[in-house]
Amino acid sequence: MTDWYRRKSWTKKDEEEFFAKLGRARKNGRAQYLKIQAIELIETKDEGLLNVAETLLNKVLTEYSEDRIERSPVLNALGNIYKLRKKYEKSIDYYKQSLEFENEFPNVITTSYLDFSELVVKTDKKESFDFTEKLLESKLDEQIFPFSKYKMCSVLSIINSSMGNSDSAKYYAELADQNAKANTSGLRYHEQLGLVKERDSWLDQLMKRE
Numbered sequence: 037m038t039d040w041y042r043r044k045s046w047t048k049k050d051e052e053e054f055f056a057k058l059g060r061a062r063k064n065g066r067a068q069y070l071k072i073q074a075i076e077l078i079e080t081k082d083e084g085l086l087n088v089a090e091t092l093l094n095k096v097l098t099e100y101s102e103d104r105i106e107r108s109p110v111l112n113a114l115g116n117i118y119k120l121r122k123k124y125e126k127s128i129d130y131y132k133q134s135l136e137f138e139n140e141f142p143n144v145i146t147t148s149y150l151d152f153s154e155l156v157v158k159t160d161k162k163e164s165f166d167f168t169e170k171l172l173e174s175k176l177d178e179q180i181f182p183f184s185k186y187k188m189c190s191v192l193s194i195i196n197s198s199m200g201n202s203d204s205a206k207y208y209a210e211l212a213d214q215n216a217k218a219n220t221s222g223l224r225y226h227e228q229l230g231l232v233k234e235r236d237s238w239l240d241q242l243m244k245r246e
Contacts (some may be wrong), residue, residue, distance in 0.1 A: 041072040042076045049135040051233040067100035071110055079118055086117050089224075104141050108134045119151070124159045124173045128152060135171075148186055149175055157194045158238055165195045182218035182231025189215065197243070209243055 038056045043050050054073060074089040093193055096103065096110045115130035131152035138145055153172055156164045172188045179185050193208035218236050220227045 037093050039131060041073045043073060044076060044080055046077065046085055064103075067096045067103040067106040067110075070096045070100075071106050071113065074110075078113060079185070080119070081120055083121075088115050088121060090114065100233070101180070105144055108137045108146050108148065110146050111137065112148045112151065115148065115151060119155065124155055128155050128159070129159070131155070141242070144197055150184060153191045154187060154236075154239070157191050157242060161200065169195050180223070181221055182215040183230045186212050186215040186232050190236065190243060194242045212239075212243070 038044075040054060043054065058069055066189060070092045074092040077085040077089040077092075083099060093110050093114050096106055100106070111130050111134035112188075117135065118144035120126070120131060120187060121127075122127045131148045134146055134148035138148065149171055153168045155161075156168045169192060172192055176185070177189055179188065189208045193205045193212060196202075197205035216232045218231060219228045221231060223229060225227035
């Protein structure tokens with residue numbers, strides 16, 4: 037049976053049941069339930085459900101603003117909504133807000149650093165290239181999974197090529213390719229975790245163009 041906060045639909049009955057159960061839940065867990073339910077609806081990619089998800093996430097920010105644990109993930113999820121809508125400027129803004137909060141409260145780190153960086157190069161926001169390069173370079177050594185390394189190195193290659201740093205661009209492009217082709221994560225008990233299942237054609241085309 038599906039958990040009451042993991043619905044993939046939002047009928048009138050769904051809404052009534054969800055908020056009835058939310059009202060009975062412990063107050064310190066309500067923000068999390070709202071966030072999880074919103075993410076489940078985002079995963080459907082249905083525009084109507086994206087609207088519901090946005091409402092739920094904004095409810096976290098306004099009614100549970102004291103919940104520091106959920107703030108950055110909620111901002112990241114809002115960025116994901118606007119990315120699906122192809123409203124990239126607003127998406128980038130939410131990812132940046134998430135990153136800024138993580139600097140203040142590093143207890144919870146999301147994928148905003150990666151989501152933000154991808155959109156910066158995909159929308160050719162050259163004014164943000166320097167910041168993005170420093171951001172990714174500061175996090176690259178922390179990465180475990182080939183998927184993250186592939187994305188980050190792709191972005192770094194594109195930025196360096198744009199800046200005329202051909203040697204660095206080539207270096208990162210080769211690293212991106214190696215990680216895209218990796219067939220093991222290097223983790224003893226989770227060898228298939230975090231592998232690149234499908235290359236990002238947008239990033240690959242940008243690397244070739246640069």
